[in-house]
Amino acid sequence: MSRIEKVLEGDVRSAARLMRDLDDRLPGAIEELKALHPHTGKGYIIGITGNPGAGKSTLVDALITLYRQARLRVGVVAVDPTSPFSGGAILGDRIRMQRHASDEGVFIRSLATRGQLGGLSRSTFDVASVLDAMGYERIIIETVGVGQDEIEVMKTAYTSVVVTVPGLGDDIQAIKAGILEIADVLVVNKADRDGADRAVRDLFQMLDLRGVVGRQDVEIVKAIATQGTRPESGVADVVRAIDEHRERMGAHEIQRKTERAMAHIGELVRGLLADRANAALRAQGGLEGLAASVVKREQDPYSAAESVLKSL
Amino acid sequence: MSETLRKRRILVAKPGLDGHDRGAKVVARALADAGHEVVYTGLHQTPAMIATAAVQEAVDAVGLSIMSGAHMTLFPAVIEALKKQGAGDVIVFGGGIIPDEDVIELLKNGVAKIFKPGATTQEIGQWVSDNVSLEG
Ligand code: B12
Numbered sequence: 399m400s401r402i403e404k405v406l407e408g409d410v411r412s413a414a415r416l417m418r419d420l421d422d423r424l425p426g427a428i429e430e431l432k433a434l435h436p437h438t439g440k441g442y443i444i445g446i447t448g449n450p451g452a453g454k455s456t457l458v459d460a461l462i463t464l465y466r467q468a469r470l471r472v473g474v475v476a477v478d479p480t481s482p483f484s485g486g487a488i489l490g491d492r493i494r495m496q497r498h499a500s501d502e503g504v505f506i507r508s509l510a511t512r513g514q515l516g517g518l519s520r521s522t523f524d525v526a527s528v529l530d531a532m533g534y535e536r537i538i539i540e541t542v543g544v545g546q547d548e549i550e551v552m553k554t555a556y557t558s559v560v561v562t563v564p565g566l567g568d569d570i571q572a573i574k575a576g577i578l579e580i581a582d583v584l585v586v587n588k589a590d591r592d593g594a595d596r597a598v599r600d601l602f603q604m605l606d607l608r609g610v611v612g613r614q615d616v617e618i619v620k621a622i623a624t625q626g627t628r629p630e631s632g633v634a635d636v637v638r639a640i641d642e643h644r645e646r647m648g649a650h651e652i653q654r655k656t657e658r659a660m661a662h663i664g665e666l667v668r669g670l671l672a673d674r675a676n677a678a679l680r681a682q683g684g685l686e687g688l689a690a691s692v693v694k695r696e697q698d699p700y701s702a703a704e705s706v707l708k709s710l
Numbered sequence: 711m712s713e714t715l716r717k718r719r720i721l722v723a724k725p726g727l728d729g730h731d732r733g734a735k736v737v738a739r740a741l742a743d744a745g746h747e748v749v750y751t752g753l754h755q756t757p758a759m760i761a762t763a764a765v766q767e768a769v770d771a772v773g774l775s776i777m778s779g780a781h782m783t784l785f786p787a788v789i790e791a792l793k794k795q796g797a798g799d800v801i802v803f804g805g806g807i808i809p810d811e812d813v814i815e816l817l818k819n820g821v822a823k824i825f826k827p828g829a830t831t832q833e834i835g836q837w838v839s840d841n842v843s844l845e846g
């Protein structure tokens with residue numbers, strides 16, 4: 399039996415190995431992924447982003463529980479940053495979700511950014527696609543903790559959830575314009591702390607200032623993720639807000655999927671081109687030789703760059 | 711054509727009820743500093759939870775930290791759980807408070823290496839680089 403057949407049969411080990419090979423960018427794995435594409439498109443992809451330590455993983459843990467109660471199979475892709483110094487990473491999101499480790503309806507996979515900007519790894523979408531092909535009905539992507547304009551997940555997910563916390567005060571600005579405007583659901587987590595209502599008001603005001611409110615598809619929800627699925631946790635409200643957004647989007651499903659495919663293809667083109675350019679650069683002996691000739695004024699930097707591109 | 715970048719992936723886990731996590735965290739950090747990707751699953755893991763995480767994360771090796779004295783049951787239990795999930799090829803190693811005679815016994819029974827208190831992070835990082843292969 400081929401690995402793809404095993405993956406489609408739900409074999410976790412084969413799928414996990416394929417994800418590994420995709421993350422490592424083995425050409426053979428990308429061929430396998432192509433063969434999985436006809437089997438994808440059924441899973442609903444939810445992106446979770448927000449400030450570092452805002453409670454994203456804790457919220458994902460509670461969401462898994464609620465989705466499992468609804469008998470939905472859940473896949474999770476959790477991304478943590480790669481150290482730019484060592485190239486290594488500690489992938490710790492899983493700690494908060496381990497209670498689901500013995501549930502066969504849950505597949506959790508951790509990834510490191512490996513130098514990719516935007517809060518995701520280059521392989522995140524590919525790994526989510528494998529989960530999709532395996533029949534996971536909800537696929538949750540947790541980005542690294544971001545606060546600025548790192549919003550790649552918004553292009554990958556069908557519904558984007560942004561998690562923030564009270565007490566950032568006027569610094570609620572810490573979640574910047576770009577993120578706010580693309581959020582479909584805003585969660586003020588740690589509502590057990592002072593200032594949750596104020597944070598909600600501030601968010602409304604910020605959305606209002608930008609003319610975002612009235613755009614019917616933003617909802618602000620208070621949550622206490624550490625309360626798990628207890629009624630007072632608000633996590634059920636998060637699920638409901640996601641579902642409502644999903645229903646509203648249903649009418650525009652093709653458009654939304656087309657936009658996502660456009661973003662994805664564009665990114666692949668740029669990524670694959672960069673790979674080729676780097677290979678061409680290596681074939682020409684790397685940057686050093688070119689730099690030396692530029693320093694000696696034998697050629698200008700543009701000509702040097704163009705000489706590399708010519709050999710593509 | 712596209713660039714491949716194999717990296718070692720290691721699961722660091724604390725099985726059982728033992729709450730000493732300092733060593734596990736130090737080792738996780740050291741392995742990340744050595745350029746590896748380290749999945750850390752936190753305290754109080756059962757052997758089955760550890761094996762599932764190892765399979766889903768497609769790690770090359772599982773490092774257990776055991777300070778409770780229960781190493782003679784926990785190491786074999788994790789190895790057994792990995793086999794049960796079709797992951798018998800995953801390397802199992804670890805460290806903690808483990809008497810020499812037990813170390814000898816564990817090494818005979820499928821544990822690849824044990825580090826005792828005082829082992830330097832360089833030693834541990836070097837061992838992983840030398841013994842955890844990137845192939846496969
Ligand atoms: C600090 C400490 C604590 C702290 C723990 C803080 C924490 N969050 O980790 C506190 C105060 C909470 C604590 C509590 C207890 N402790 Co205590 N504690 C220690 C102490 C003094 C140091 C441990 C330590 O952190 N060392 C520093 C780290 C960096 O070293 P390490 O963990 O040994 O790790 C190194 C190696 O072992 C190895 N390694 C370890 N794990 C791994 C994993 C991998 C993958 C690899 C490659 C290597 C590796 O590499 C590391 C680097 O060299 C030890 C005594 C000692 N000298 O070891 C006792 C000790 C471990 N504790 C002990 C006991 C009995 C307890 C208690 C039961 C006491 C009590 N009666 O309440 C409680 C139980 C707590 C619990 N819930 O489990 C005993 C264990 C006895 C045994 N196993 O036979 C010890 C040995 C003390 C003793 N001599 O009796 N403890």
Ligand SMILES: Nc1nc2c(ncn2[C@@H]2O[C@H](COP(=O)(O)OP(=O)(O)OP(=O)(O)O)[C@@H](O)[C@H]2O)c(=O)[nH]1
Nearest residue numbers: 450451452453454455456543587588589622623624
């Ligand atoms: N008081 C309170 N603490 C919470 C709540 N939700 C999460 N926390 C705590 O916040 C800390 C960070 O939680 P995580 O879920 O790891 O946060 P995260 O956003 O995933 O963190 P990164 O992935 O590191 O960015 C943990 O100590 C949680 O227990 C909450 O609702 N209230």
Ligand SMILES: [Mg+2]
Nearest residue numbers: 454455491540
């Ligand atoms: Mg997290």
